[in-house]
Amino acid sequence: xxxxxxxxxxxxxxxxxxxxxxxxxxxxxxxxxxxxxxxxxxxxxxxxxxxxxxxxxxxxxxxxxxxxxxxxxxxxxxxxxxxxxxxxxxxxxxxxxxxxxxxxxxxxxxxxxxxxxxxxxxxxxxxxxxxxxxxxxxxxxxxxxxxxxxxxxxxxxxxxxxxxxxxxxxxxxxxxxxxxxxxxxxxxxxxxxxxxxxxxxxxxxxxxxxxxxxxxxxxxxxxxxxxxxxxxxxxxxxxxxxxxxxxxxxxxxxxxxxxxxxxxxxxxxxxxxxxxxxxxxxxxxxxxxxxxxxxxxxxxxxxxxxxxxxxxxxxxxxxxxxxxxxxxxxxxxxxxxxxxxxxxxxxxxxxxxxxx
Amino acid sequence: xxxxxxxxxxxxxxxxxxxxxxxxxxxxxxxxxxxxxxxxxxxxxxxxxxxxxxxxxxxxxxxxxxxxxxxxxxxxxxxxxxxxxxxxxxxxxxxxxxxxxxxxxxxxxxxxxxxxxxxxxxxxxxxxxxxxxxxxxxxxxxxxxxxxxxxxxxxxxxxxxxxxxxxxxxxxxxxxxxxxxxxxxxxxxxxxxxxxxxxxxxxxxxxxxxxxxxxxxxxxxxxxxxxxxxxxxxxxxxxxxxxxxxxxxxxxxxxxxxxxxxxxxxxxxxxxxxxxxxxxxxxxxxxxxxxxxxxxxxxxxxxxxxxxxxxxxxxxxxxxxxxxxxxxxxxxxxxxxxxxxxxxxxxxxxxxxxxx
Numbered sequence: 001x002x003x004x005x006x007x008x009x010x011x012x013x014x015x016x017x018x019x020x021x022x023x024x025x026x027x028x029x030x031x032x033x034x035x036x037x038x039x040x041x042x043x044x045x046x047x048x049x050x051x052x053x054x055x056x057x058x059x060x061x062x063x064x065x066x067x068x069x070x071x072x073x074x075x076x077x078x079x080x081x082x083x084x085x086x087x088x089x090x091x092x093x094x095x096x097x098x099x100x101x102x103x104x105x106x107x108x109x110x111x112x113x114x115x116x117x118x119x120x121x122x123x124x125x126x127x128x129x130x131x132x133x134x135x136x137x138x139x140x141x142x143x144x145x146x147x148x149x150x151x152x153x154x155x156x157x158x159x160x161x162x163x164x165x166x167x168x169x170x171x172x173x174x175x176x177x178x179x180x181x182x183x184x185x186x187x188x189x190x191x192x193x194x195x196x197x198x199x200x201x202x203x204x205x206x207x208x209x210x211x212x213x214x215x216x217x218x219x220x221x222x223x224x225x226x227x228x229x230x231x232x233x234x235x236x237x238x239x240x241x242x243x244x245x246x247x248x249x250x251x252x253x254x255x256x257x258x259x260x261x262x263x264x265x266x267x268x269x270x271x272x273x274x275x276x277x278x279x280x281x282x283x284x285x286x287x288x289x290x291x292x293x294x295x296x297x298x299x300x301x302x303x304x305x306x307x308x309x310x311x312x313x314x315x316x317x318x319x320x321x322x323x324x325x326x327x328x329x330x331x332x333x334x335x336x337x338x339x340x341x342x343x344x345x346x347x348x349x350x351x352x353x354x355x356x
Numbered sequence: 357x358x359x360x361x362x363x364x365x366x367x368x369x370x371x372x373x374x375x376x377x378x379x380x381x382x383x384x385x386x387x388x389x390x391x392x393x394x395x396x397x398x399x400x401x402x403x404x405x406x407x408x409x410x411x412x413x414x415x416x417x418x419x420x421x422x423x424x425x426x427x428x429x430x431x432x433x434x435x436x437x438x439x440x441x442x443x444x445x446x447x448x449x450x451x452x453x454x455x456x457x458x459x460x461x462x463x464x465x466x467x468x469x470x471x472x473x474x475x476x477x478x479x480x481x482x483x484x485x486x487x488x489x490x491x492x493x494x495x496x497x498x499x500x501x502x503x504x505x506x507x508x509x510x511x512x513x514x515x516x517x518x519x520x521x522x523x524x525x526x527x528x529x530x531x532x533x534x535x536x537x538x539x540x541x542x543x544x545x546x547x548x549x550x551x552x553x554x555x556x557x558x559x560x561x562x563x564x565x566x567x568x569x570x571x572x573x574x575x576x577x578x579x580x581x582x583x584x585x586x587x588x589x590x591x592x593x594x595x596x597x598x599x600x601x602x603x604x605x606x607x608x609x610x611x612x613x614x615x616x617x618x619x620x621x622x623x624x625x626x627x628x629x630x631x632x633x634x635x636x637x638x639x640x641x642x643x644x645x646x647x648x649x650x651x652x653x654x655x656x657x658x659x660x661x662x663x664x665x666x667x668x669x670x671x672x673x674x675x676x677x678x679x680x681x682x683x684x685x686x687x688x689x690x691x692x693x694x695x696x697x698x699x700x701x702x703x704x705x706x707x708x709x710x711x712x
């Protein structure tokens with residue numbers, strides 16, 4: 001029995017960590033942030049060879065379907081699971097699982113964020129392939145990124161001593177640690193970064209959901225079997241039956257069979273402006289630049305000029321992020337790249353929210 | 357014999373120290389840099405009460421006559437001495453002196469840069485008035501700014517022990533000192549900053565020129581007496597007869613009767629972006645801002661947004677200058693504000709000189 005391998009790209013996020021380049025209607029995954037193509041395009045392309053574009057589904061809210069289609073239609077992706085509204089990842093994922101399983105009951109599914117970077121797509125595909133083999137034994141299989149530094153920005157996955165065909169059973173998931181704890185994880189070994197990428201069969205996921213949420217299972221499973229004319233209502237009911245929380249918290253942490261397959265593929269979640277330093281080419285002064293930039297004695301910066309008819313100039317600047325786009329310019333220190341959130345909050349609380 | 361008091365505003369500079377706000381065709385003096393009016397407008401207005409706008413002359417090159425007129429005509433300034441070409445301050449000043457003396461042979465003249473800031477105009481006028489009294493005794497009278505810090509960016513004037521009715525005779529002019537020397541000047545006392553502002557009669561200036569440059573005097577003095585139809589040629593000849601150097605070097609340093617009148621009037625030459633911190637109002641976080649700016653945990657910055665339809669945002673930024681204008685954004689540290697010159701040089705040497 002060969003099960004079909006399908007991808008679900010989680011593209012509902014409207015993150016603000018790349019403001020002012022990212023906007024409500026133009027979230028990070030739709031931006032040509034790293035190379036010359038939108039990140040979501042790279043996300044689809046790196047699956048090709050393992051999962052073809054016609055086997056890729058995108059889950060997002062209604063407002064993002066059109067801008068996402070504009071980007072993905074040209075490369076052959078045209079299947080969408082539309083979230084009725086934003087309700088965290090567990091509802092989005094369960095809705096996708098049950099929707100895809102309706103047509104492909106024995107499908108193996110990979111769920112993956114739309115806005116990550118992978119330097120070595122071939123290693124990434126090999127890793128997914130190994131994960132899919134483990135998934136056939138009834139596991140929910142997370143990709144575990146080999147940590148390279150005591151990162152406090154990610155959750156961790158601790159493997160157990162029980163090895164599987166590939167990887168191992170998961171001992172536990174741990175929340176974002178402080179720096180001491182993160183260093184201890186690194187020293188101890190057996191800890192992986194949780195990239196939010198996992199492989200499982202639709203069947204495993206639905207069974208695990210039914211086991212953990214017996215009262216909600218019927219509502220979710222109904223999508224599998226209702227006649228087409230009742231589908232819309234069934235989808236809405238299923239969506240709301242799933243706790244409005246993350247898939248990790250809702251399912252993974254208490255699932256019976258969870259595995260981790262280690263991945264060394266140059267992964268980055270490109271979580272903020274400073275992360276571009278890790279994934280983009282730097283110049284001789286360790287600057288990442290884009291567009292028309294004049295930099296004098298300037299080091300360790302991210303300098304993004306997104307306006308072809310303007311110039312961005314820096315002199316004697318060190319360790320800063322500067323982003324110039326059509327209607328806004330942002331300046332912040334590289335080591336405080338998260339502070340963009342405070343800027344966004346400040347804009348929200350004023351009459352300047354047109355700039356969001 | 358009451359001599360008329362006339363002003364000559366030196367407005368030929370096309371400095372680049374306020375790039376990207378200042379441009380070749382829009383030099384600093386024409387910018388509303390500090391308040392809501394161009395600096396040259398403030399320069400004229402602060403004379404009023406002592407010298408009326410119709411007694412103010414402007415000396416600049418042909419390309420700046422029109423943009424300067426646009427700014428000054430509305431306040432009643434309409435007299436220009438046009439430099440044939442840029443040839444440093446001595447030719448510009450001697451040409452102005454002889455041109456004004458042609459119509460006003462016994463005039464007392466104040467020469468002053470167009471782009472300085474004075475916090476206390478009333479004290480400034482009082483100072484000019486004292487200087488004009490000393491000037492009537494045949495002195496070239498410089499304004500000596502009481503130094504408030506060991507500034508290395510200005511030349512200094514050392515007073516002699518010989519007191520005059522106001523101020524004192526000058527002992528010597530000294531070039532921009534290093535920091536140790538500047539501190540010694542401050543400790544010793546009797547040293548003043550040379551603001552490049554001086555008062556003298558046309559007669560004194562022309563006699564001193566004739567004494568120091570006997571061979572060139574006839575060419576300069578010819579402007580006083582030639583018939584109108586020969587004036588244009590005479591002006592050009594006079595202009596080229598004056599050494600192409602600064603007035604300090606050409607005349608002051610070797611003049612027989614030079615005086616200094618101390619001035620405490622909140623003077624600043626506003627020589628670079630960082631100087632705005634000294635002359636503009638700061639907010640609670642010691643930032644100088646202009647335009648639509650959102651600043652979070654940001655201190656000791658100059659944040660200029662000159663675009664009404666855009667936003668400038670900063671988070672966790674300290675001690676930086678950020679200037680956003682139509683076609684360019686500049687970022688540099690406050691304590692390296694002079695580095696703007698290197699940016700301008702970099703633009704000059706590339707195909708980006710359209711941004712100058």
